[in-house]
Amino acid sequence: MIYQSIIDVIGHTPTIHLKRLSEEIGCNIFSKLESLNPGGSHKTRIALGMISNAEETGILIRGSNQTIIEPSGGNTGIGLAMAANLLGYKLILVIPDNYSKEKQKLLKLYGAEIILSDSRLGNNSHGEKAFEIQFEHPNYVMLNQQKNLANPQTHRKSTALEIIEDFSEINLDYFIGGIGTGGHITGIGEVLLEKWPSLKIIGVEPDGCNLLKDIHVPHNIQGLSVGIIPDVLNIELIDFMVQVSVDECIKMAKILLKKESISIGISSAANFVAIKKLVDENKISSDSNVFTLIYDQIDSYLNYFDIEFNN
Numbered sequence: 001m002i003y004q005s006i007i008d009v010i011g012h013t014p015t016i017h018l019k020r021l022s023e024e025i026g027c028n029i030f031s032k033l034e035s036l037n038p039g040g041s042h043k044t045r046i047a048l049g050m051i052s053n054a055e056e057t058g059i060l061i062r063g064s065n066q067t068i069i070e071p072s073g074g075n076t077g078i079g080l081a082m083a084a085n086l087l088g089y090k091l092i093l094v095i096p097d098n099y100s101k102e103k104q105k106l107l108k109l110y111g112a113e114i115i116l117s118d119s120r121l122g123n124n125s126h127g128e129k130a131f132e133i134q135f136e137h138p139n140y141v142m143l144n145q146q147k148n149l150a151n152p153q154t155h156r157k158s159t160a161l162e163i164i165e166d167f168s169e170i171n172l173d174y175f176i177g178g179i180g181t182g183g184h185i186t187g188i189g190e191v192l193l194e195k196w197p198s199l200k201i202i203g204v205e206p207d208g209c210n211l212l213k214d215i216h217v218p219h220n221i222q223g224l225s226v227g228i229i230p231d232v233l234n235i236e237l238i239d240f241m242v243q244v245s246v247d248e249c250i251k252m253a254k255i256l257l258k259k260e261s262i263s264i265g266i267s268s269a270a271n272f273v274a275i276k277k278l279v280d281e282n283k284i285s286s287d288s289n290v291f292t293l294i295y296d297q298i299d300s301y302l303n304y305f306d307i308e309f310n311n
């Protein structure tokens with residue numbers, strides 16, 4: 001098959017039964033490798049979805065060189081940068097200054113303009129700064145992934161349907177997901193729940209955060225818990241939340257590399273830490289089928305492992 005553009009290759013990522021990890025943790029774990037999307041994450045889907053939706057509603061005109069501004073910690077930024085180049089837009093990304101330097105470099109190489117926000121001002125410092133800039137430049141278009149309904153809708157129309165196709169012969173008992181914008185847990189969760197009404201949907205968040213009580217603290221698990229309850233999140237879907245620490249995630253990322261030879265980022269590792277905790281606490285039984293996403297790969301987070309290599 002010959003494709004016309006990298007955009008045409010987004011989606012249709014593989015799902016893997018992680019047999020060795022399942023044995024180690026004690027339940028059947030399946031994971032969809034969203035990390036294999038162009039751009040390296042599930043966010044490429046929603047970047048294209050939001051731009052396409054803005055084009056359909058006339059807010060963006062393809063090839064117009066209009067400026068898109070977005071607060072993004074990296075992955076949505078990469079997806080937007082890819083789409084902006086190919087569809088004819090300028091892109092400004094606002095990123096917290098404590099986020100991965102590698103991703104910042106990559107975004108610049110794609111041609112995006114990067115503006116850093118002061119992370120000491122809170123988990124949503126980049127969102128606030130992006131709004132300030134857009135206020136000064138009302139002609140800039142902000143797609144605003146935390147409010148944009150095209151974000152969960154993209155997952156309803158693509159990711160969720162792919163999962164249902166993959167699980168035509170297997171019942172899913174649990175869907176575990178981290179919450180950044182809430183886009184994927186909402187879009188996928190709603191569709192899966194229609195197919196499996198007894199499915200339990202469990203959210204994952206960093207230690208100290210408590211989304212259901214609107215408590216947010218600074219943390220180091222990039223992509224999760226952005227300091228607000230995002231508008232696109234359908235909070236009613238969530239049965240309960242599990243808290244994990246960044247140290248547990250770092251250990252789990254290493255386990256995935258060694259046991260399954262799969263490279264996963266810190267927020268993806270958080271999902272597996274949560275599954276392990278739930279099995280250890282007998283909240284998930286050994287015959288359960290548990291599904292989660294692998295959002296991206298370890299490459300952008302290698303600095304988390306510096307301590308090991310410096311000693």
Ligand SMILES: Cc1ncc(COP(=O)(O)O)c(C=O)c1O
Nearest residue numbers: 075179180181182183184223267
């Ligand atoms: C690495 C990573 N993990 C998890 C998430 C959370 O995904 P969602 O925004 O769909 O809640 C994000 C979102 O930016 C992310 O970049």
